[in-house]
Amino acid sequence: MRKLALALALFSGFGLGASEKGNSEDMKLLEMAKQYFKPLPKVAENPVTPREVKLGKMLYYDPRLSKSGLISCNTCHNLARYGVDNLPTSIGHRWAIGPRNAPTVYNAAIHIAQFWDGRAKDVEEQALGPIVNPIEMANTEENVVKTLKSIPEYVELFKKAFPNEKDPVKYVNIGKAIGAFERTLMTPSGFDEFLKGNTDALTEQEKRGLKTFIEVGCAGCHNGAGVGGHMFAKFGAITEYWKATYPYVLKEKPTIKVDFGRFGVTKNEADIFVFKVPSLRNIEHTYPYFHDGSVWSLEDAVRIMAKTQLGKELTDQQVKDIVAFLKALTGEIPKHALEVPELPPSRENTPKPQF
Amino acid sequence: MRKLALALALFSGFGLGASEKGNSEDMKLLEMAKQYFKPLPKVAENPVTPREVKLGKMLYYDPRLSKSGLISCNTCHNLARYGVDNLPTSIGHRWAIGPRNAPTVYNAAIHIAQFWDGRAKDVEEQALGPIVNPIEMANTEENVVKTLKSIPEYVELFKKAFPNEKDPVKYVNIGKAIGAFERTLMTPSGFDEFLKGNTDALTEQEKRGLKTFIEVGCAGCHNGAGVGGHMFAKFGAITEYWKATYPYVLKEKPTIKVDFGRFGVTKNEADIFVFKVPSLRNIEHTYPYFHDGSVWSLEDAVRIMAKTQLGKELTDQQVKDIVAFLKALTGEIPKHALEVPELPPSRENTPKPQF
Numbered sequence: 001m002r003k004l005a006l007a008l009a010l011f012s013g014f015g016l017g018a019s020e021k022g023n024s025e026d027m028k029l030l031e032m033a034k035q036y037f038k039p040l041p042k043v044a045e046n047p048v049t050p051r052e053v054k055l056g057k058m059l060y061y062d063p064r065l066s067k068s069g070l071i072s073c074n075t076c077h078n079l080a081r082y083g084v085d086n087l088p089t090s091i092g093h094r095w096a097i098g099p100r101n102a103p104t105v106y107n108a109a110i111h112i113a114q115f116w117d118g119r120a121k122d123v124e125e126q127a128l129g130p131i132v133n134p135i136e137m138a139n140t141e142e143n144v145v146k147t148l149k150s151i152p153e154y155v156e157l158f159k160k161a162f163p164n165e166k167d168p169v170k171y172v173n174i175g176k177a178i179g180a181f182e183r184t185l186m187t188p189s190g191f192d193e194f195l196k197g198n199t200d201a202l203t204e205q206e207k208r209g210l211k212t213f214i215e216v217g218c219a220g221c222h223n224g225a226g227v228g229g230h231m232f233a234k235f236g237a238i239t240e241y242w243k244a245t246y247p248y249v250l251k252e253k254p255t256i257k258v259d260f261g262r263f264g265v266t267k268n269e270a271d272i273f274v275f276k277v278p279s280l281r282n283i284e285h286t287y288p289y290f291h292d293g294s295v296w297s298l299e300d301a302v303r304i305m306a307k308t309q310l311g312k313e314l315t316d317q318q319v320k321d322i323v324a325f326l327k328a329l330t331g332e333i334p335k336h337a338l339e340v341p342e343l344p345p346s347r348e349n350t351p352k353p354q355f
Numbered sequence: 356m357r358k359l360a361l362a363l364a365l366f367s368g369f370g371l372g373a374s375e376k377g378n379s380e381d382m383k384l385l386e387m388a389k390q391y392f393k394p395l396p397k398v399a400e401n402p403v404t405p406r407e408v409k410l411g412k413m414l415y416y417d418p419r420l421s422k423s424g425l426i427s428c429n430t431c432h433n434l435a436r437y438g439v440d441n442l443p444t445s446i447g448h449r450w451a452i453g454p455r456n457a458p459t460v461y462n463a464a465i466h467i468a469q470f471w472d473g474r475a476k477d478v479e480e481q482a483l484g485p486i487v488n489p490i491e492m493a494n495t496e497e498n499v500v501k502t503l504k505s506i507p508e509y510v511e512l513f514k515k516a517f518p519n520e521k522d523p524v525k526y527v528n529i530g531k532a533i534g535a536f537e538r539t540l541m542t543p544s545g546f547d548e549f550l551k552g553n554t555d556a557l558t559e560q561e562k563r564g565l566k567t568f569i570e571v572g573c574a575g576c577h578n579g580a581g582v583g584g585h586m587f588a589k590f591g592a593i594t595e596y597w598k599a600t601y602p603y604v605l606k607e608k609p610t611i612k613v614d615f616g617r618f619g620v621t622k623n624e625a626d627i628f629v630f631k632v633p634s635l636r637n638i639e640h641t642y643p644y645f646h647d648g649s650v651w652s653l654e655d656a657v658r659i660m661a662k663t664q665l666g667k668e669l670t671d672q673q674v675k676d677i678v679a680f681l682k683a684l685t686g687e688i689p690k691h692a693l694e695v696p697e698l699p700p701s702r703e704n705t706p707k708p709q710f
Contacts, residue, residue: 061435063433063436063440068442068446069440069441069442070430070440070442070446075425075430078418078698079695080416080695080696080697080698081418081698085418085424085425086424086708087423087424087425087708087710091423091425091710095449095450095710097710284700285700287700287701296703296707297703333697338694338695338696338697339693339694339695340434340435340693340694340695341435341693342435342688342693343433343435343436345639345640345642346441346642348651348652352651353441353442355442355446355450355452
């Protein structure tokens with residue numbers, strides 16, 4: 001309410017307690033920011049129905065999507081932890097350790113593609129990957145469909161979510177439903193308020209950080225509604241990334257694996273070390289950082305990025321300001337995301353967990 | 356509303372569509388049932404404050420109680436699955452397989468003691484066990500306290516929950532807070548309505564099942580507000596239990612382990628094969644059954660119990676009726692249990708997950 005009043009006051013030419021100069025600088029920053037960023041949409045585009053979302057949320061939280069009956073989407077993309085597991089790389093079936101850091105599902109639906117290497121085109125396609133990945137949920141398409149078909153409550157929900165289909169309980173529809181749920185997982189923040197014109201929604205330090213973020217060049221890749229997530233880029237544009245991160249990795253592990261990124265998908269040499277530029281929304285909560293989860297400190301991550309991507313050494317003040325801005329990207333988790341649905345019981349013909 | 360109207364009508368001598376005879380039989384059954392059972396309390400006794408409950412719920416859902424940072428109380432006692440993992444025995448740190456089936460946390464606070472062997476006296480003490488059990492969460496008291504102390508939001512919540520303590524972030528208080536949360540996890544059902552006098556809250560088959568349940572002798576052990584949970588008893592009072600369950604176990608595993616139960620705690624020979632009588636509330640959802648999770652079918656479990664505990668072979672109709680009654684024990688999950696709190700982020704001095 002206070003913010004709204006201030007915003008209205010600013011639009012009508014009255015700055016409450018802010019100098020004219022302050023206001024005009026704020027407006028300049030706002031105009032500059034608008035060239036790079038956009039507020040989050042309410043729902044990522046794609047027509048989704050409440051019935052798909054309802055089914056998708058239930059599937060998201062149901063560990064029976066996994067072979068073991070223990071691992072759900074929420075295990076690695078914990079919605080109470082801003083959609084991640086806060087581990088360097090995830091733990092899957094029989095404690096297998098995955099090769100890359102689990103990205104957050106919040107705001108993921110607006111990204112250019114899914115996974116660090118962009119190998120899935122959207123959240124609907126992405127959701128189907130981990131279910132059958134042997135080191136993640138380790139299930140088979142057949143077994144998960146059989147599981148869901150054995151539970152009458154699920155059959156009913158699939159019928160309602162896909163009313164025009166004869167045989168709605170099928171693998172591709174699991175992805176559609178989970179994707180529909182993920183499209184509702186937007187986390188608007190103070191930065192969105194700012195972009196909509198309320199220049200008081202950010203503190204002075206956060207604004208300074210935003211300005212630095214743009215001027216130093218971060219916004220060259222981390223831009224758009226996701227503040228990242230909308231393009232691919234080479235990690236290590238200026239200097240090899242692992243030279244910056246290996247001191248961190250070697251603290252934990254005796255070896256360091258160099259990840260070729262998108263090259264693995266396209267086999268195009270130009271894609272060696274190319275990854276999707278991660279969204280920086282909620283970055284305060286989605287540590288540790290980078291595709292390998294090598295770095296736990298946000299300040300360190302900012303320094304490494306400036307060095308490897310832009311060839312710049314930031315001052316302590318610049319780092320602090322940028323980090324302050326990045327923390328202003330922490331958004332509000334939509335209430336329904338954390339209202340977990342009761343899961344219907346298995347039946348006698350439900351396939352048993354295998355672990 | 357309909358049920359309330361009927362109950363009032365019955366009390367005032369008018370049965371809507373039910374014969375006089377039916378009513379008097381219902382009242383007889385109700386009187387008989389009241390000798391064995393009690394409705395659930397709203398909260399299991401022990402003074403608990405909303406602040407303790409709030410902290411306890413956050414801790415319950417926080418995977419940082421575990422060494423790996425992956426396993427929370429909710430991993431094995433999934434509140435969306437009636438407080439269990441629906442596995443024969445649970446999966447813990449580095450995929451260790453536990454020796455006994457995870458009991459539900461719903462209504463557990465009213466039990467005579469905690470764990471299958473009763474080795475913890477209450478939920479406050481119980482909650483502290485798995486955190487430091489090497490095959491469950493595998494943490495140390497020191498590390499978990501250090502973790503919580505590093506997160507200012509937790510320090511604040513502990514101060515509020517334990518306002519008279521100088522150093523409130525301590526191991527024993529983790530158990531107190533989680534216990535306080537668990538004391539609110541009561542799931543009243545149609546059976547409680549019945550016990551309170553509304554004889555229409557159960558169907559004819561459910562009432563027949565209740566009558567059979569009492570007459571056959573099940574209520575000799577499964578009684579009280581928990582319909583079990585209030586005493587210890589030897590599994591296999593008449594015939595060795597594993598002779599009844601091994602055909603089920605051998606389907607899954609090449610060996611069968613005979614569990615000595617409470618003897619492991621007391622070293623008293625009289626306690627060989629003695630376990631806490633499990634509560635049958637929500638039993639429809641808490642499969643697979645018995646301390647070893649050997650049996651997935653509720654009908655089979657009922658038959659085995661009649662045989663091993665009472666020396667009786669039940670007819671198909673008796674089994675079906677008892678199962679119908681047991682399903683009427685499925686209660687309502689309290690809304691707040693499934694409203695997951697956002698978890699505050701770790702800080703730079705938070706101990707890193709080890710896996």
